[in-house]
Amino acid sequence: MKRLKISQVDTVFVNGSYPIEMLFFYRNKIKTAAIIKALKYLSPQFWPLFAEYKAGLLYEDSYTEEVFINEIICKEDFNPEADERQLWQKYHTINPEKMSKLFRLSILQFNNGTALIPKMNHLAGDGYSYFYFLSLLAAIARLSKKPLKKAVLRRLGAPHHQRTVLKDFHFNKTKIKSPLEHPDCTLINEAVSKKAVKNYIRKIKADFGETVSTNDILCAVTAKKTIENQRNDFGDQFTLSIPIDVRRNIKELGAKFFGNGIMFHTLNFNLAEHKEINIEETAVRLRRSMPEVNKDSYMNFLQDLEDKSRQSAVHNLMPYNPAEGCLVTNLSRMPVKKLNFGTGDPDYILLLTIGKNSAAVLADKNDYILRSAF
Numbered sequence: 001m002k003r004l005k006i007s008q009v010d011t012v013f014v015n016g017s018y019p020i021e022m023l024f025f026y027r028n029k030i031k032t033a034a035i036i037k038a039l040k041y042l043s044p045q046f047w048p049l050f051a052e053y054k055a056g057l058l059y060e061d062s063y064t065e066e067v068f069i070n071e072i073i074c075k076e077d078f079n080p081e082a083d084e085r086q087l088w089q090k091y092h093t094i095n096p097e098k099m100s101k102l103f104r105l106s107i108l109q110f111n112n113g114t115a116l117i118p119k120m121n122h123l124a125g126d127g128y129s130y131f132y133f134l135s136l137l138a139a140i141a142r143l144s145k146k147p148l149k150k151a152v153l154r155r156l157g158a159p160h161h162q163r164t165v166l167k168d169f170h171f172n173k174t175k176i177k178s179p180l181e182h183p184d185c186t187l188i189n190e191a192v193s194k195k196a197v198k199n200y201i202r203k204i205k206a207d208f209g210e211t212v213s214t215n216d217i218l219c220a221v222t223a224k225k226t227i228e229n230q231r232n233d234f235g236d237q238f239t240l241s242i243p244i245d246v247r248r249n250i251k252e253l254g255a256k257f258f259g260n261g262i263m264f265h266t267l268n269f270n271l272a273e274h275k276e277i278n279i280e281e282t283a284v285r286l287r288r289s290m291p292e293v294n295k296d297s298y299m300n301f302l303q304d305l306e307d308k309s310r311q312s313a314v315h316n317l318m319p320y321n322p323a324e325g326c327l328v329t330n331l332s333r334m335p336v337k338k339l340n341f342g343t344g345d346p347d348y349i350l351l352l353t354i355g356k357n358s359a360a361v362l363a364d365k366n367d368y369i370l371r372s373a374f
Contacts, residue, residue, distance in 0.1 A: 002060035004048055006123065007163035008305040009260040011171050012317050013122035014053065016098060020130045021119040023091055023350040025078055028343035030114040030141075032071050032107050035341065038140040039069060039105065041150070045158045046133055046258065049103045049124050056171035061101070070095075071107045078110040080348035085187050092352045095119040116341075117352070126260045127331065128245055132159065133258070135338035142342045159258035166252055166295070167302055171309060185354050185373040192221060192368045204280050212287045214368075215242075215361070219328045220282035222359045222370055223269070226326045227277050229374055230357070238269040239325030240286070249293040263301045264319050265291060322356035326372075332363035 006014070043050055043063040050068060051058040072094070079087075094117050095104045102124035108115040120130050136157045143150040200217045204210055223240045247253045247261045267286050269277070291297050308317055320327040331351070339346055351360050354373045362369040 002047060004051070004058040004161055005164050005168075005170055006053070006056055006058060007260060008167070008169055008171075008302040008309070009262060010123055010163065011173075011305060011309055012319055013260070014171070014173065016121055016123070017318065018122045018355060019119055019353060020122055020127055021092075021095065021117065021352040023087075023115055023117050023348075023352055024339060024346040025080055025113055025115045025348040025350075026341070026343055027113040027347045029109065030107075030116070030341045030343050032109070034141040034144045035105070035107065035116075035137070036065060036069060037144060038137050040065065041140055042133070042137060042154065045154060048161050048258065049120070049133060050101055051124075052101060053121075053123060055173065058102075067101060068103055069105050069107070071109065074108050074110045076110060077112045078108070078115055078348075084189065084350065087350055088187065088352060088354070091115075091117065091350070092354070113347070114343075119352075122260070125258055126243070126245070126262050127329065128247065128261060129159075129258045131335050131338070135335055138339050138341045142340065157256075159256045160254075161258055163259050166250070166299060167306075169302075169306060173309075185356055187354070188370075188372045188374065190225070190370045190372070191364070192218065192370060194366055194368060197368065200280065200283065204283060207280065208284050210284050210287055212283045214332075215330050216283040216286045217279065218330070218361050218368055218370065219286060220277075220279045222326065222328050222361075222372065223267075223282055224277040224279055225370070225372065226357060226359070226374070227269070227271065231271065234271060234324065236270060236272045237324060238271055239320065240267045240269070241265070241320035241325060241327045242267075242286075243319065243327075243329060244291075244293060246293050246298050250295055250298055252295075263291075263293070263298055265289070266320075266325075320357075322358070326357040326359060327355065328359045328361065330361040332361045332368055334362075 040063060047060050048058045050063055052061050094106045102121040104119045106117040118134060139153055140150055197214050197217050201212055204212050219242055227238055242265045243262045244265055245261060246263055247255055247257055253261050267289055336345055359370055359372040362371055
């Protein structure tokens with residue numbers, strides 16, 4: 001039986017918090033059989049995704065179709081034009097809240113198409129890993145009748161799982177304190193035009209001499225909106241938290257690393273000093289506070305997590321505290337074009353993961369969509 005130590009970053013998610021779960025609807029139906037075969041075919045290479053967690057270790061387990069995949073025949077149409085909150089209410093419980101393993105895929109066959117709802121425990125990996133696996137799963141499903149090409153693709157796409165390659169570590173707790181859950185969050189979608197973001201970037205360059213990113217602007221907009229809506233809930237302090245993917249900067253991880261290849265960056269606000277939050281100034285502050293991502297800075301980040309764990313400050317092992325700030329995750333570059341299971345790209349996408357004071361950045365043709373939960 002294979003065993004794998006989890007990383008320092010993984011400890012943030014051992015309580016099952018912040019699972020990664022989305023609904024992908026396809027107007028052209030997908031055959032369930034092709035997905036079932038593809039999932040089983042990839043399970044040996046992605047075994048930690050199908051593993052069981054116990055006290056700091058992931059344990060390989062036999063692949064059982066009934067545990068990881070569920071098909072539901074829905075004798076109705078799926079309506080992508082319905083209110084997003086209503087869709088969330090209807091479909092966010094299709095996969096169980098607590099899963100015995102780290103992955104679950106529900107396939108909903110509607111009269112007018114197919115919806116896929118893959119749910120991954122964040123302990124298994126981050127958003128990059130989620131789409132890495134789903135992209136390969138889609139490609140293998142498309143090649144179901146071409147065994148040679150399928151075998152080559154599986155070999156080329158095989159990930160590596162060594163989570164403690166930079167620093168030996170062993171976490172011995174099974175669960176840590178869960179963050180507060182807020183099932184009655186209000187969902188708000190706000191469009192920010194891509195043109196407006198470019199204008200902000202140009203203006204900041206002219207006024208401050210600073211080159212900021214699109215993500216800097218969108219995080220600043222989110223911080224402003226969150227504080228305006230809930231200033232009285234935060235007291236004098238507010239923290240903006242942002243996950244940063246480190247794969248391309250840490251050669252020991254690299255593009256094929258399957259796990260949590262992230263670090264968290266925070267920007268603190270003293271609300272007593274900031275009566276109004278200015279988007280341009282906040283974007284500049286954020287850019288100037290961003291750490292240089294390299295092996296040394298990442299090692300310091302890992303060491304900080306180790307220290308918290310060793311000091312039994314496990315309640316601090318979470319990506320953000322919703323009572324003190326918000327988390328912004330940028331999903332605008334999701335590889336949607338790679339989620340073609342043989343009948344075309346998804347026609348509708350719904351993020352099912354909700355955390356109090358969290359925001360996800362999505363992309364439309366001419367706009368960025370800020371999907372916030374308050």
